[in-house]
Amino acid sequence: MLDWLAEQIILHWDILKYLIPAIPVTVLITVCSFSLAMILGLIIGVMRISRIKLISNFASIYINVIRGIPLLVQIFFIYFGLGKFLNLDRLAAGILAVGICYSAYLAEIFRSGIDAIARGQHEAAKALGMTRFQTLRYVIIPQSLRIVIPPIANEFIASLKDSSLVSIIGMREITRAGREYYSQYFVDFQTWMMVALIYLAMTLTLSKVVKYLERLYAVKGFGSRAT
Amino acid sequence: MIIKVKDLVCRFGDVQALDGISFEIEKGEVVVIIGPSGSGKSTLLRCLNAIDSFDSGKVIIGGTKVEKSHKNVHKIRLEVGMVFQQFNLFPHLTVIENIMLAQRIVRKRSAEISRRKGVELLGLVDLSDKIDAYPAQLSGGQKQRVAIARAMAMDPMIMLFDEVTSALDPEMVGEVLEVINKLVDQGKTMLIATHVIGFAREVADRVIFIENGRIIEEGPPEVIFDNPRQLRTKDFLSKVL
Numbered sequence: 001m002l003d004w005l006a007e008q009i010i011l012h013w014d015i016l017k018y019l020i021p022a023i024p025v026t027v028l029i030t031v032c033s034f035s036l037a038m039i040l041g042l043i044i045g046v047m048r049i050s051r052i053k054l055i056s057n058f059a060s061i062y063i064n065v066i067r068g069i070p071l072l073v074q075i076f077f078i079y080f081g082l083g084k085f086l087n088l089d090r091l092a093a094g095i096l097a098v099g100i101c102y103s104a105y106l107a108e109i110f111r112s113g114i115d116a117i118a119r120g121q122h123e124a125a126k127a128l129g130m131t132r133f134q135t136l137r138y139v140i141i142p143q144s145l146r147i148v149i150p151p152i153a154n155e156f157i158a159s160l161k162d163s164s165l166v167s168i169i170g171m172r173e174i175t176r177a178g179r180e181y182y183s184q185y186f187v188d189f190q191t192w193m194m195v196a197l198i199y200l201a202m203t204l205t206l207s208k209v210v211k212y213l214e215r216l217y218a219v220k221g222f223g224s225r226a227t
Numbered sequence: 228m229i230i231k232v233k234d235l236v237c238r239f240g241d242v243q244a245l246d247g248i249s250f251e252i253e254k255g256e257v258v259v260i261i262g263p264s265g266s267g268k269s270t271l272l273r274c275l276n277a278i279d280s281f282d283s284g285k286v287i288i289g290g291t292k293v294e295k296s297h298k299n300v301h302k303i304r305l306e307v308g309m310v311f312q313q314f315n316l317f318p319h320l321t322v323i324e325n326i327m328l329a330q331r332i333v334r335k336r337s338a339e340i341s342r343r344k345g346v347e348l349l350g351l352v353d354l355s356d357k358i359d360a361y362p363a364q365l366s367g368g369q370k371q372r373v374a375i376a377r378a379m380a381m382d383p384m385i386m387l388f389d390e391v392t393s394a395l396d397p398e399m400v401g402e403v404l405e406v407i408n409k410l411v412d413q414g415k416t417m418l419i420a421t422h423v424i425g426f427a428r429e430v431a432d433r434v435i436f437i438e439n440g441r442i443i444e445e446g447p448p449e450v451i452f453d454n455p456r457q458l459r460t461k462d463f464l465s466k467v468l
Contacts, residue, residue, distance in 0.1 A: 059323035123278050124315035124374075128381060129305040136330060142319050 010192070015181055015194040022177035023198065027172060029094055029163045034156055035098030041106025046136060048111045059107065066104035070166050074101050079169045102159050109151045113144030144219050153210035154210035157203050164199075174198055229254050229416050230384050235284035237270055243268040245281065246440035252385065252418060257411055259427040260420045261446075262437035271437070272387045275418070276307035280350065285362060289430065305333065308378030308386040312394050314370040316362040316377070317372040323358045326377045334381060341380070348376035352406050369401030372406050379410070388419040417456070424467055428452050436460045438443050456461075 047059035066074075078100075079093035088096065117140050125135040167176035178195035182188055230252040237245040245267050252258050260268050273279040275286060277293055277300045286293040289306050293299070326345035329390050330336045336344070349355050354374035362370055371391055378386060388407065391401040404426050410417065411430050412468045421427055427434060427448065434451040438457075444457045455461050 055425075118315075120311060120313050120315040123316065124279055124311065124317070125329075127276055127307070127309040127311075128377070129301060129333040130329060131301065134298060134332055138332060139317055146319070 001211055011187065011190055012194060015187070016198075017182045017189055019174060019177050019194060019198060022172055022174045023202075024170065026160070026163050026173040026202075028161045029098065029171065030093070030105060030156075033095045033098035034102060034159050035164070036095065037106050037155075037159070038100035038152075040099065040103035041182060042110050044103060044107035045110030045114065048107060059216075061127055063104045063107050071097065071162055072102045072168065075169060090166075090169050090171045093153065093169060094171050095161075098159060098163060098166065101162075102155060103157055104189050109155070110144065113139055113148035115148055117143050149214055149217060150210070153206070153213070156210075157206050160202060160206065161199060228252070229256075229289060230418070231285070231287040233285040234274070235271070235274060235286060236282055237267075237274055237279065237281040243440050245274065247284070248437075248440070248442055249284075250435060250442065250445065252416060254384075254416055254434050257417045257419065257430050258433050258435060259431035260418065260437055261422070261424065261427060261451075261467075264440040266437045268437055269389050269438040270307065270440075271391045272418065272420055275387060276304050276309050277294050277309045278309075283342045289434045304307065305381060306384045307433075308381055308383035308384070310371070310374050310378050310388050310391050312390045314362075314367070314374045314394070318362050318372055321361055322356055322365075322373050325362070325373060326380050329377070330380050340468070344380050348379055349373075349380075349387065351409060352376045353402075357429070367395045368397060368402045371399075372396065373408075375403075375406055379415075385418060388417065388421070390420050390422065392421070392423060392461075424452065424464070436463065438463070 035168075044059050044062055044164065047055050048063070050056045052061070070079075075094065076096040078097040079088065079090065084095050088214055090224035114136070121139055121143070122135060125139045130138070156197070162172060165171055167179065174178075178191050182191045228251055230250075231453060232247050232251070235245050236243075242449050248267075248271060248311060250258075260271065262268050270279060274281045275288065275293075280295060288303050291299065291303060291306075295423060306320075314449060317328065319327060323342065323345050326336070326348060327341040329404060330344060331338065334341075346355070346358070349358055352375055354369060354372055354376070357369060357373070362373070365373065375391075378450035391407075392403050395403065400423065403425065407417070407419070407426075409445040419427070420429070431448045432447050434446065435442055436455075436457075438459055444460045450456075451460065452464065455464065
């Protein structure tokens, strides 16, 4: 019994040692692709509410098309399809695919955050002579960002998990490393258990960070409606 | 002449909110608009600084014609300060930041000048101790006084007040009216829509009574309030007095 336990501990430790170097790759893919998604998402979200039909239509088409295609297919398309012409390496293709995919979801979140701000805020800014861009930049978006922190955090955690899909084009992140370990030593249960635990540890840590951020951004008295 | 309005018409779908309004306001004049709810008071003010667009007629503010073109609208709004019933302070900014923001990005003043102006105006509205508070930490009356300071900071040619005491608890009405009184003493040109008849009588150089989007009667407060010529004015006043 004790022997078995010792054996298991050594095995898990061995798997963990094998997987650890892949963790930074997962973090890199997630952070880079999500940063891209935030920037693109904010731009598309603002375009979505543009008064110029051409721009708002473009944004809705972008959102609907991207959301309607599985991320895995987008990864294939960007790496094998576009990659041929653009000479993208695995990392760039993976980051681009996850980033573009999540930008569509974030765009909708940003738009709903902007919509949630009371009309009086737009009117007050207008009455003070601000342009529409200034109104968004200084009055509306700073308030929206506080509203959208929780849903955006959800997307961030989801994108961390979805970064595992990039393993399919040979990026050696956590999932890929797990597969490699398995195909070398043929221990399935323990390998995938370890992979799962690493993801779980990362997502739970992130949830804690988000809770902290929410408290940090809850400015004094913010949240009351009539202001 | 600061404002000239001629045959102003504004429709919202089937509703004729303004049906041919004409009047003028001279520099330093305090004009009070009274009238029942839905008579078009708010719409009129909102057309004057181009928050709402109108269908026909002419509005000239400080010699500039109000048109839909972007540049012109921007210029008009600079010259017209507006205070709303619902305060509409920016909740993510402190009191002083609320007052500084538009000075900085619209008037392009330096941080130092904007701040000095803000501090001076907070003194005027008697809120110097709330300079770094957030709007949600203020009472309704305090919020409205900050809103007045915020609009005044832009040095507008005219101030519009859209029923600024209607959303306040009764005990806070006085402090806001007191601030408006100070502006009257400074000789600020103002157009005030209000339900507080006593206050209107006190500050108005001229009173305009509006009903169904039309000016029914116009004149000095003594005449409108004590000897109105129109039956409808009498009717309205008997209900509110």
